[in-house]
Structure formats: structure tokens, C-alpha cells
Amino acid sequence: MANLLKMTEICKRFGGIQALKNVNFDLNEGEVHALLGENGAGKSTLIKILSGVYGASSGEIMYNGQVVSITDPAMACNLGISTIFQELNVVPELSVAENMMLGREPVKTFAGFIDRKTLRQKCKEVLKTLNVSLSLDTPVNKLNTATQQMVEIGRALLIDAKIIIMDEPTASLSEAEVESLFQLISDLKQKGVSIIYISHRLEEVISICDRATILRNGEVTAMCKKEELTLETIIKNMVGYDVEERYPKEQNPIGETVLEVKNLSSNEGLFSGINFEVKAGEVLGLSGLVGSKRTNVVQAIFGVDKYDEGEILLQGEPVPSGSVEKAMQMGIALIPEERKIQGLVMGLSIKKNISLPLLPRLSRFGVIDQKEEARVAEQMKNKLKIKAASLDQEVQDLSGGNQQKVVLAKWLYVTPKVVILDEPTRGIDVGAKIEVYKLINSLAAEGVAIILVSSELPEIMGMSDRIIVMSRGRMTGTFTSGGVTEEEILACAFETKGRC
Amino acid sequence: MKAHNFLKKLPQYGLPIVTILLFIFLSLASPYFLTGYNIQNIARQVAPLAVAAFGQAIVVITAGLDLSVGATIALVSVFFAFGTLNYGMLAGIVIALIIGTTIGLINGTLVSRFNISPFIVTLGMASVARGIALTMTGGTPVHGMPPEFAMIGTSSICGIPTPIVIAFLVFAVCFFMLMRTRLGRHIYAVGGNKEASRLSGVKVDWCIIKVYLICGLLAAIAGIILTSRVRSGQPTLGDGYELQSVAAVVLGGVSLYGGRGNLVGVFFGVLFIGILGNGLNLLDVSSYTQQIVIGIVLILALIMDSVLLKQEKALKSAPPENTPPKNAS
Helix, strand or coil: CCEEEEEEEEEEEECCEEEEEEEEEEEECCCEEEEECCCCCCHHHHHHHHCCCCCCCEEEEEECCEEECCCCHHHHHHHCEEEECCCCCCCCCCEHHHHHCCCCCCECCCCCCECHHHHHHHHHHHHHHCCCCCCCCCEHHHCCHHHHHHHHHHHHHHCCCCEEEEECCCCCCCHHHHHHHHHHHHHHHHCCCEEEEECCCHHHHHHHCCEEEEEECCEEEEEEEHHHCCHHHHHHHHHCCCCCCCCCCCCCCCCCEEEEEEEEECCCCCCCCEEEEEECCCEEEEEECCCCCHHHHHHHHCCCCCCCEEEEEECCEECCCCCHHHHHHHCEEEECCCHHHHHCCCCCEHHHHHHHHHHHHHEECCEECHHHHHHHHHHHHHHCCCCCCCCCCEHHHCCHHHHHHHHHHHHHCCCCCEEEEECCCCCCCHHHHHHHHHHHHHHHHCCCEEEEECCCHHHHHHHCCEEEEEECCEEEEEEECCCCCHHHHHHHHHCCCCCC | CHHHHHHHHHHHHHHHHHHHHHHHHHHHHCCCCCCHHHHHHHHHHHHHHHHHHHHHHHHHHCCCCCCCHHHHHHHHHHHHHHHHHHHCHHHHHHHHHHHHHHHHHHHHHHHHHCCCCHHHHHHHHHHHHHHHHHHHHCCCCECCCCHHHHHHHHCEECCEEHHHHHHHHHHHHHHHHHHHEHHHHHHHHHHHCHHHHHHCCCCHHHHHHHHHHHHHHHHHHHHHHHHHHHCCECCCCCCCHHHHHHHHHHHCCCCCCCCCCCHHHHHHHHHHHHHHHHHHHHCCCCHHHHHHHHHHHHHHHHHHHHHHHHHHHHHHHCCCCCCCCCCCC
8 A cells, every 4th residue: 555644753832832742643545544542642733733724843744755734724625635523514504515515616617607517416426436325405404413424525525535534423423323434434445545533432443443543642652553453552552551441340239219210201202101210329321323312311301301291200209390400409410411512611610610500509598608619619629530720710621521520520519319421421531431430330339320321332331230222212122231242232222113 | 821811801901901091091182071070970971871781791691682771761761750740759760660670571581481582582672662662752751850850860979979879889789699699600601501501400591581680670770860860751861872781791891602701891891981972072073973983892892802702712722632731540
């Protein structure tokens, strides 16, 4: 395979901080090369240098055998380097074809009208090579995330991209969609397109990538070939020490039933016939594809959404429909899926975020007891090892892992009876993940009933006592976690009719 | 990190400096500016705007907007005058306050329960309120109130003009409410992120209703002061207050995107607009031209708001990978 890209001795400084130090990275034609590292290791900085967002402080980029200096994103685009970001870059109201050709619409020389015929022709060709059947006129907001991603990949191919950078491409995809993305990636490889693949999901990296470069604190710690790629080596090089176990599940004594969900259905038909119970000290895993309405079920339990039929009982007491306040008072806590949108007020300080759900208890006649507030925040900061200069720091300045700890801190000052964690480790690095797992263990040991919602099968299987699988708003399988295989869970996740 | 902190505080320090510079400039430019009479005059003029702007600020912090402030003042003025004529002054005040709060309640309910843009709701409400005021009076001022009617606007308490005393009381109460109470914290939280607030058990709808209600109440207080000052119920009173209050709020560093800002900044915003208006009068700039100036100032303030937000974001995204110290534990 011919060498396509070679980045040598790349350094980047931001003020006094050395973000990248003598980083070497190379990419062959038709290769999938993973770029790994914890949050803050320097992956994004390297990618941004390659795509022209930043200039490097020093170092050399060779592209197709020539030294290039990529000064702005448009230039990267012209060279055939295309980036697909985690947050997709599509205009929701425009159609598939319009999105694919956005900014590069073929124009008839006369009067600058858009040449619709050529536009559609080109898009069709690309979609055909991608093996996607898709109407060109569908507005993109009608498509799911996976298909939107296809549209972006199509756009990259339209500019004849030689290198496609994929930043966490599977973060919001279901297992099935991940499969078809991988199929697409291997098709692209066949066509000689090279891919730089960034992901926190290490199992995926091992299965899809030809090589992996691992960064830590701005330096390359390892460059592994396919045959050297194992979880242990990757993690060791990422975190800098040996991690004995990725899922440090502890067996806790399981007590009385705390939460009972009986025949729960939503009025909009989102989900129906949901039956389960969670006992004290038990971790119940809730698995299923994206779109299986797992989140809707847990939001109904927490009173975010209303439910129509059925019953939710907390230690025998009915939990009313549609009242977060009541659910909170009864001892239910929800760590929501979207940390930035649902979990935190980004512009407020760590202290004020932690105290937000606690204000009723921290205030008298509506006036906040500021000393008590500071004490509670300090206590939670120490307990959850939140790394921050001060409690008055705004949460938007924290890393993803620390932000997630702030969300957890909000709900754990008063030990709840039931904790629902919806994708608690999405987008956070291995070190922070393990801290979240340890927290789950210690909560279970305190006798809290835990519902863990996750798209990552190894996580669900590694951390739960029992697993419920959902598909299209119905329960399709229940397993005890010992002995169940990924295949069995996936089989239930793909099912359309319930068998329980 | 330092530059970023400085930028964040720039609007807070920048405005007082600009206000002082304007003050010095006007003292030199006009012999009438720096006189005891004129300073007191500015203070009296500024007080009702301050009261209305504090209400506006509270709404804006929740990422809302109240464009019905001016019209509320007009309707309050008319009801205050008619109420006083028919039932006496105390009743007139109570009726006026009820009218202002009711308008706020309707605004808040429409915005929160029906999820309509506050811009449109309050613009519509402004038309309704002003229309009612004009219909009730046939477009002419209401006269014939007893002499004590003018007391609120023209008297002094311990040598300080009553409107200023009222404005400071309102400031103190609102400041305490925003900084120290649960409602205040909810206001910032809702402005910063509605969804996260709701999931933290904050009753977002109620919070928004309360905020518009407070704004309506404060507009009513501003209306009472103004009406008392002109000794008549005026269906055209408060014209331009919606824009001036928004200008003061944005100048004062409260972000229209919500969740940020404090009343000290708004206080300086009001002062700046008051001094600017007074100075332009003294320099014989026509009231028509003054409208142009206020409009330009508002737009400049908005540009500043948006540029600062962008800069802050840029500063944050520049070294996103390096901010938190990493150590293995």
C-alpha cells in the first residue's frame, strides 16, 4: 500500500500549554487507522491541524509525496481531506441531494441557475456506490442519525475525498447501524479511500482498524499494527497504567423489591406492556437499539413524560405520572442521556449545578443557605473526585468526565432509592468510565436499586445483574447476566414482537 | 485563562467607564449639565426607566423578552387616573398594580404554556394594551386628579426624590431575589438550560410565569411614577420604554441568550441611557435625532453581546484538550 499522508514531528502550543509534542502519524492508501487516547490526549488537536482549523507550531505534513501546508479548512477540502464530526453537519430542512451538494452546487454558466439535472445525477451515482437506497428529495430531518451520516459520507465522496476523518462515528448509532457503517467502511477501503477513525469504543476499533496510533498527554505512546491490537495494550497505552478489569463488577447482596413497573404504556404508543422490578442492591441493565424507546420508559418513571396506562410503584407507593418533582421527592434520580442538554446548565458554576435539585432542602422561606450550599458542593466534589480549580468554575470549562461527575453529584448527595443512569459513560474516557462503574458498585452496596441504560453491550453485560432487552417500545427478552451472549441479546434487540 | 476572565467581565467594567467618560464629556460640553438641578433631574427621569429595566432584566435572564413594557405603562397610567378619580388614590394605585400584574400573568402564561415566542406574544400584548388605553380615553389625557396625585413623582423623602427611593428599593429587593433566593437561582438555571432545569425538578413554566408577572408589576410601578409626574393619565405614556429598557439591559451585560447578567450592570445601563438622553437635550439635539441615537446604541450593544459570546466560545474551544489536569487515580 502506498503511503498517502505522513505527519512528522508535529508540535502545537496553545499559550503555555503544549498540546502536541513531536507527534508522528502516517496513513496508507485504503487503510483504516485509529487515533486513540483519553479526552485531552491531543486527538482533536491533531485532527484540526490536518483539516486546517489550526496551524501546527512546528512539524511537516507530506501529502501524496509533497510537503503541504494546510492553512484553512477550504484547502483541506481541496486536497481531499474530509471530516465527519460527531455532531453532524447537515442542514435539516434541505433535501438529501441539496445537502450533498451544499456549497458546490453545479451551476449552469448562464445566469447562475443551479443545474438540477447534473446535481441529481452526481448524487445518485454516489449513493449507488454507497449501496444506500434513498430518495434524493427527502428532507434530511426526516432521516435518522445513521442515514444522515451516510449523507455526510456521500458528500465527502462527492469531493473525491482521499482521506475521511470520522470522529466518534458510532456514538449515536445502534448496533445494527454500526454494522452497516462498518460494511461501508470496508467498501471505501476497497476503493482506496483512507480513514482516520476516532472512537472511545475500543472493541470496534479492534475489529475495524488496520493500525492504531495512541496518544497520551500530547505524545504518541504507541503505534500498533492490527495483530498487536488488544484491549489490554490499548488501555495500558491510553491511561499509562495497567487496568486490571474494565468492568469491575462487584456482587452485592440483593434485597427487597424497590421499584415495580406494571404494564406501563404511553399514550402516544411509544412503548407498551413494560413490566419489571428492581431490587435493592441490584443493577438492572436496559438494553436495546437506538429507537427502542428505552429512554422514554425511564423518563416516564422519572416523571419527565406522562404515561397512560399501568402503574409504577416505589416500595408499594404509586409514582404519579408526569411529575419530576414528585418522583424526586419519592427518591428516584435520573442521570440523563444528554449531559449537556439535559444534565447541566453549562453557564452556571459547579456549585450551582450541584445544588439545583437540592434547593428545596437548602433554602428556608425561599432564601438559599449559601454556607450550607457551599458545604454540600465541597463534600460532593471530594466524594466524586471532581477535578476543578474551584467550585465557582463554570461547568462548560470542565472535561466530559468531570461534567458527568457533576451530574452524578447533583443526584447522589441525598442517597436515592432508585438511580437511573441513561448512557452514563458515553463520550468519556476509560479512566472516568471506571470511576463511574465503581460508583455504581458503591451505590449498589448501599442498597440502591439501579437501572443502567446503555448501548454498549459489553458495558451492560459487564455491570448488570439482570438484563432486559427492548425493541420498538416492547420488552423482548430478560436475562440474568451470567452466561448470556451478545448474540442472544442482539437477537432480542432486533425482534419486533415481544415474547415475554 | 486570564484573558478569558477579563473578557467575561469586560461588559461589567466597560460600561461604568464609558458612562463616566460620557459624564465628563457632557460636563465640559454644556454649562448646564453639571448643576445640582440637572443632576436631580436626570435622577428623576432615570428612576422609572430603572424600575422597568430591572423587570426587563429578570425576563431577559430567562432568555425571554418583554416588549409590552411601554404599553403596560400607558394602560396603567389610564387606570391609575380613572381609579383615583372614582375611588381615591390608594385604590388607584392598587388597581394600577393589578393591571400591570395581570398583563404580566397573561404574557407569562402564553409564553410558557403555549410555547409561543415571547417576542411575538409581548408585541401583540403591547398592541392590545395600548389599544385599550387609547379606546378608554379617546386618545386624550385624563385630568382632574387631586393635588396629592403628583406626590409620588415630585416629592422627596429626606431630601432624596421619591422616585429614586422607590427605584433603589426595587433594586435592593430584586438584587436579593436574584442572588439569594431559590426563585433567583431558578431564573438563571431556566435561562441557561430549560431542559436540564426541568429534569432537576424546577417548575419551569411557573418560573417563567412569575418572571413576566414581576416584569408587569415593575412596569406598573414605573407607570405610577411617570403618571404622577405628569399629573395626568396618558394613553401615550411609556412610548419607547420597551426599547430603552432592552437597551439598558443589554448594555448592562445581560445576555439576550439567557442565563447571564446581573442588576448592577443594568443599573449602569440605565444610567448611561439617562445621561445620554439628558446630554442630547442639553446639546439641543432634537428628540427625533435622539431616537436614532438610542436605536444605534441598542444595535451596538447587541453586536457586543454576540461578539463577546463568540469570543468566549472561541477562547474555550481553542485548547479544549488541555484545560483539565489529568492524573491517574
